[in-house]
Amino acid sequence: MKLFNGKVLFLDRSDINTDEIIPAKYLTEISRDSLTPYLLEDLNLKEFNPVSDIKGKQVIVTRSNFGCGSSREHAPWALEVNGINLVVGESFARIFRQNMFNCGMMAVELPADTIEDLFTAFAGLETTAQTNFDAGTITFTAENQTKTVSFTISGFDSDLVTAGGWVAFADTNY
Amino acid sequence: MRKTIAQKIFDAHRVAKPDKDTHVVQLDAVFCHEITTPPAIVDLEQRGKDRVFDPSRIKVVIDHVSPAKDSKTALQGKILRTWARRHGISDFFDIGANGVCHALFPEKGFVRPGYTVIMGDSHTCTHGAFGAFAAGVGTTDLEVGILKGVCAFKSPETIRINITGSLPGGVFAKDVILSVIGRIGVDGATNKVIEFAGPVVDAMDMESRMTMCNMAIEAGGTCGICAPDRTTVDYLWPFIKKEFDSPEQALETYLRFTPDEDAVYDAIIEHDISNLEPMVTFGYKPDNVKPVSEMEGTPVDQIYIGSCTNGRISDLRAAAKVLAGNQISDSVRAIVSPATPSVYSQALEEGIIKIFMDAGFCVTNPTCGACLGMSSGVLADGEVCAATTNRNFNGRMGKGGMVHLMSPATAAATAIAGTIVNSPLYTE
Numbered sequence A: 001m002k003l004f005n006g007k008v009l010f011l012d013r014s015d016i017n018t019d020e021i022i023p024a025k026y027l028t029e030i031s032r033d034s035l036t037p038y039l040l041e042d043l044n045l046k047e048f049n050p051v052s053d054i055k056g057k058q059v060i061v062t063r064s065n066f067g068c069g070s071s072r073e074h075a076p077w078a079l080e081v082n083g084i085n086l087v088v089g090e091s092f093a094r095i096f097r098q099n100m101f102n103c104g105m106m107a108v109e110l111p112a113d114t115i116e117d118l119f120t121a122f123a124g125l126e127t128t129a130q131t132n133f134d135a136g137t138i139t140f141t142a143e144n145q146t147k148t149v150s151f152t153i154s155g156f157d158s159d160l161v162t163a164g165g166w167v168a169f170a171d172t173n174y
Numbered sequence B: 001m002r003k004t005i006a007q008k009i010f011d012a013h014r015v016a017k018p019d020k021d022t023h024v025v026q027l028d029a030v031f032c033h034e035i036t037t038p039p040a041i042v043d044l045e046q047r048g049k050d051r052v053f054d055p056s057r058i059k060v061v062i063d064h065v066s067p068a069k070d071s072k073t074a075l076q077g078k079i080l081r082t083w084a085r086r087h088g089i090s091d092f093f094d095i096g097a098n099g100v101c102h103a104l105f106p107e108k109g110f111v112r113p114g115y116t117v118i119m120g121d122s123h124t125c126t127h128g129a130f131g132a133f134a135a136g137v138g139t140t141d142l143e144v145g146i147l148k149g150v151c152a153f154k155s156p157e158t159i160r161i162n163i164t165g166s167l168p169g170g171v172f173a174k175d176v177i178l179s180v181i182g183r184i185g186v187d188g189a190t191n192k193v194i195e196f197a198g199p200v201v202d203a204m205d206m207e208s209r210m211t212m213c214n215m216a217i218e219a220g221g222t223c224g225i226c227a228p229d230r231t232t233v234d235y236l237w238p239f240i241k242k243e244f245d246s247p248e249q250a251l252e253t254y255l256r257f258t259p260d261e262d263a264v265y266d267a268i269i270e271h272d273i274s275n276l277e278p279m280v281t282f283g284y285k286p287d288n289v290k291p292v293s294e295m296e297g298t299p300v301d302q303i304y305i306g307s308c309t310n311g312r313i314s315d316l317r318a319a320a321k322v323l324a325g326n327q328i329s330d331s332v333r334a335i336v337s338p339a340t341p342s343v344y345s346q347a348l349e350e351g352i353i354k355i356f357m358d359a360g361f362c363v364t365n366p367t368c369g370a371c372l373g374m375s376s377g378v379l380a381d382g383e384v385c386a387a388t389t390n391r392n393f394n395g396r397m398g399k400g401g402m403v404h405l406m407s408p409a410t411a412a413a414t415a416i417a418g419t420i421v422n423s424p425l426y427t428e
C-alpha cells in the first residue's frame, strides 16, 4: 500500500484540467518516469511556479472538479512519479478520481467549508499532512497549529488502495 | 419499472457488486487507440499477463497522430500494431484504413443499443448516441477491460435533458450541446449519465446525436445517451440485418433499452431551443459559451474543421454549403480533416473536397492531429483557432493557443470573414 503523508502543495483554483496537469504533447511518452519534469507545467494559476513549488511535496489540496477533461491516466502517473499519492479537494472529475484509486492512490473529497478552512489556516505556510488510512483521518500541521479532518471512501475504493490498484484486485476477484 | 436506460443496461450486464454503490459490468466492446493503450499493453507484459479476454470484442485504431510524426509516435503505433497481430484482433485499423475512433467505430457498426463500451478516451461517451452505455476510462480500467472484459462503475444516476422547441435554420446539434453545457456548467453532470431526449433529439439523425453525446463529458457526464428508436435501427440495419427478420423486429428488441415512463432521474431539465442562436465558446472552459452574434469581429488565425465532434459527412456538407464559391480570408489559414476514409471518399464524390480546396483549405488525411495539439495544425503561442472540436482548454491545440468552439457552418463563415461571424445559413 502506498503512503499518503508529506508536505502539502495548495492549488487555489477549481476546474484544474488534465491538460494543465500533464499537457497532451507528453502523451507520447511510454514510461511513467519520463513524465516527472512536466507535472502542472501549463497550470494557469497566479504566482505558481511548477519547478520550485512541486519539489518535495507529497500531497495536494485543491478546490472543486480537479482533473476534469481527458481520460489520460498520465495525470495520476505524473503525480505518482513526483511522489504525490494523495489529492484532497471538494470534488473530482469521475475519470480522474477512478484513475487515482485504480493506481492505488487516493482522491479524497471533503466538504467545501472544510477545504476553505484548510486554505485559510494553512495556505502559504509550510504544511505537512499525515494520513491514518484505517482511522480515515488526515492531520495537517504547520508552525504551531494542527487540524485533523475525517474522510470516508467507499468499501471498493478502500479495497483498491489496499490491493495496490484495480489490476491486482480484478485479477484476484473476476 | 422506474428505470433509466443506463440502469437497464447495468441490470443486463452486472457481474458483481463489490459495495452498495459499485457495479462491475461485463463489457460488450473495448476500443483502443495508440495513445492510452500502449502503456496498458506494456504493463500487462510486465505483469506476465499479456492476454486479451476476447479478440473479437476489441477494436483497435491508430488515429491520434497519423501517420506517425516522430520516433515516439511511431513506437506507440508499433506497440499497438504488434499487439493486435499477436492476439488475432482482426478489427485493427492501421494507417490508410484509419479514422478518428468515435467516428470510425460507429460507422463500422460496432455499437448497438444496450451495449457496454469502454475506451481509454474521454469522448467515448459519443457512442451513447446508439442507446449504449459508453464511457471513457483511464489506462488501468482499459487494461482490466482488455484482460478480463469487465469494468467497475458507480450507480449510474441520470440527468434527463428534454430538448424542446424546434431548431432554427442554420442552428445545429453543436449549438444545442454548447448551450446545454453553458447552462449546466463543466461539472453539471459529474458522475452522472445524461439522457438526451425530447422532440428535437427524436428528430435528429445519428450524426447529430453523436455530436450531442460527444460533448457530455464537457459537462462532466460519464456518458450521454439517446434512447434507441427507428433512426438508430435504420442506421444500423446494414450491420444487423442478419440478426433480425425486419427493422421492426430489431426495434422491438432494442426498445428494451428505452427508459421507463416513471424512471427516476436525478434531475429533469427542460431546454427550449426555439430561440437558440449559433453558439461559440470564448474562454478556456467549454461552459464559457455565448451567441456568435456577441463575438462577431473577433479575429482568428486558423480554422479547423474536423474531430469526433464535427468531422462527419453532414458536418462537411454544412461547411461546404457556406464555402461554395467563396475564398478564405487572406488573414487566416484553414484546415479540414475528414474524420474517416469513408467520409473522405464520400466528400470527394460529392465535390465537397473540391469546394474546400478551391476556397483555400488544406485537406488532411483522417486523424485527430490538430484537435489535441499533437500534429497537422498545432497553434503557435498567442494564436487563435476557430474549431469544430470539443475542448477549448488553455493550450489544447498548442501551448499559448486559444480555441473557440463552434459548428462547422460558423467555422466556414469565419474562415471567409477572417473573424468570428454567423453563417448565412442562420436566418434568425
Ligand code: SF4
Residues within 6 Å of the ligand: B064, B100, B101, B102, B121, B123, B306, B307, B308, B309, B367, B368, B369, B371, B372, B389, B390
Ligand atoms: S478528435 Fe479530438 S477529442 Fe476526438 S478523439 Fe481525437 S483527440 Fe479526442
